[in-house]
Amino acid sequence: MDLGASGNDSLVTQFVLLGLTETPALQPILFVVFLLAYVATIGGNFSILAAIFMEPKLHTPMYFFLGNLSLLDVGSISVTVPAMLRHFISHNKTIHYRACLSQLFFFHLLAGTDCFLLTVMAYDRYLAICQPLTYNTRMGWGMQKALAGMSGVFSFTNALTQTVALSTLKFCGPSVINHFYCDLPQLFQLSCSSTQLNEQLLFAAAAFMGVAPLVLIMVSYAHVVAAVLRIRSAEGRKKAFSTCGSHLTVVGIFYGTGVFSYMRLGSVESSDKDKGIGILNTVISPMLNPLIYSLRNPDVKGALQRVLTGKL
Numbered sequence: 001m002d003l004g005a006s007g008n009d010s011l012v013t014q015f016v017l018l019g020l021t022e023t024p025a026l027q028p029i030l031f032v033v034f035l036l037a038y039v040a041t042i043g044g045n046f047s048i049l050a051a052i053f054m055e056p057k058l059h060t061p062m063y064f065f066l067g068n069l070s071l072l073d074v075g076s077i078s079v080t081v082p083a084m085l086r087h088f089i090s091h092n093k094t095i096h097y098r099a100c101l102s103q104l105f106f107f108h109l110l111a112g113t114d115c116f117l118l119t120v121m122a123y124d125r126y127l128a129i130c131q132p133l134t135y136n137t138r139m140g141w142g143m144q145k146a147l148a149g150m151s152g153v154f155s156f157t158n159a160l161t162q163t164v165a166l167s168t169l170k171f172c173g174p175s176v177i178n179h180f181y182c183d184l185p186q187l188f189q190l191s192c193s194s195t196q197l198n199e200q201l202l203f204a205a206a207a208f209m210g211v212a213p214l215v216l217i218m219v220s221y222a223h224v225v226a227a228v229l230r231i232r233s234a235e236g237r238k239k240a241f242s243t244c245g246s247h248l249t250v251v252g253i254f255y256g257t258g259v260f261s262y263m264r265l266g267s268v269e270s271s272d273k274d275k276g277i278g279i280l281n282t283v284i285s286p287m288l289n290p291l292i293y294s295l296r297n298p299d300v301k302g303a304l305q306r307v308l309t310g311k312l
Contacts, residue, residue, distance in 0.1 A: 003274060011170060011171060012097065012171040012173055012175040012190075013096065013097045014094045014096055014097060014175065015028070015094065015095050015097070015100055015171075015175045015176070015177050015182070016085060016093050016094055016095075016175055016176045016177065017083075017093050017094075017095055017177050017179065017180055017181070017182075018093070018176060018177065018178050018179070018180075019084065019087050019088070019180045020048060020084070020180055020275055020279075027088045027089070028088070028089075028298060030088055031085055031088035031089055032109070033082055034084060034085060034088075034283065035085055037283055037287055038081045038082070038085070038283075040287055041073065041074070041077050041283075041286050041287040041290075042074055042077075042078075043290070044287065044290030044291065045070040045071070045073050045286070045290050046070070046074070047071050047290065047304055047307065047308070048066065048067070048290050048293065048294065048300065048304070049067050049071070050068045050307050051300060051303035051306075051307045052064075052067045052303070053149065054303070054307055055303035055306065055307070057299060057303065058299060058300070058303055060165065061139045061144050062121065062124055062125070062128070062302070063125050063300075064144050064148075065120055065121045065124060065144070065148070066121070066293060066300075068117055068148055069117055069118075069121075069250075069289065070289070070290065072113055072114050073285075073286035073289050073290075074286070075106070075110045076110045076111065076114070076286050077283060077286045079103055079107050079110065079181070079282070080103070080107070080180065080181040080278075080282045080283075081282070081283060083095070083103070083180075083181065084180045084181070087180070092218040095182065099108075099173075100182040100187075101163055101166065101167060101172050101182070103181055103182045104162070104163055104166065104182045104183060104184065105159050105162075105163040106159075107181065107182075107183065107282075108155070108158065108159040108162055108163070109155050109156055110155075111155075111186065111281075112155030112158050112159060112205075112209050113151050113152050113155040113211050114254060115155070115210060115213045115254075116150070116151035116154055116155060116209070116228070117148070118150060118213065118217065118247070118250065118254065119213040119216050119217055119246050120147045120148070121249075122216065122217040122220040122221060122247065123216070123220055125220065125221075125244050125247065126220040126223055126224055127139055127222055128219075129227050129228065129244075130223050130224060130227045131190070133296050139158070154209070155209070157271075158208075158209055161201060161205075162184065162201060162202065162205065165197065165198050165201050166184065166198060167199065169187075169191040169193050169195065170191065170192050170193040171187075171191055171192065172192040173192075174190065175190065176190075177190065178274075179274060179275060179278060180278065181278065184202055185274070185280075186274070210255070212263065214251075214255055217251060221244065221248065224244060228241060233305045242298075243298045246293045246297055249292050250285075250289055250292055250293075253280070253284075253288065254281075254285060257277050257280045257281040257285065271285065278290075303304075
């Protein structure tokens with residue numbers, strides 16, 4: 001293991017990522033499976049982006065935010081899966097300390113922006129259904145850019161804070177991470193210095209970027225449900241709910257996997273459950289999102305069909 005000297009301590013400069021399995025026979029199979037998942041995710045999300053860009057009917061705030069969500073999904077899976085694929089076909093399972101910090105930073109940047117963007121999309125649905133007369137005024141082009149920009153700025157601030165705080169910790173060994181990417185809970189377990197401040201920062205971030213957005217989403221949809229139930233027409237209620245169903249499904253998957261990932265901070269060591277949740281969070285969710293939005297949304301489905309058949 002590559003170690004660097006600093007004072008009287010030997011500091012780890014590389015980590016070993018155990019990955020999903022140490023069984024050689026399974027690694028080529030998993031390489032093919034995750035390569036296909038990666039290609040499907042990239043293709044699906046860029047198809048959504050192409051449909052939104054080329055179909056004038058989709059040039060609305062809701063689909064502007066959906067396009068941003070697709071870009072985040074492409075980034076999220078690209079942070080973890082290419083490195084995992086390289087480890088499947090290479091005997092070298094190490095990742096440099098700085099590369100580990102970079103992966104951590106971009107993972108939290110993209111996941112945090114996802115949190116805020118899902119909240120913005122819930123607010124957009126609230127305005128569209130509960131305040132339709134003022135919707136175009138409140139959700140103009142300038143407001144759309146401002147909301148998307150603020151989501152990125154808040155997430156960037158948190159990701160930078162978490163990464164800088166982690167860089168102050170010492171890692172003296174062991175240097176083996178029982179996961180397929182670098183994340184805070186696993187690195188806290190390897191630190192030979194106190195992680196109390198880091199855990200407090202993570203707790204504060206979870207409250208600001210996890211709990212608060214989820215509460216806002218729930219409040220928005222409580223108003224939406226109340227408004228929809230007042231619609232007398234069954235067809236009208238069905239149409240209103242159809243625009244929200246896809247978003248609620250994505251919110252459920254995103255927050256369900258995220259909560260389970262970080263509520264186990266107190267556990268002594270990582271387990272295969274962490275890897276399973278990591279796959280759901282970084283691979284399955286970005287891959288499913290285009291399917292969820294296209295299968296449950298007739299406008300997106302129709303635009304995709306026209307894009308793929310060249311009839312736009």
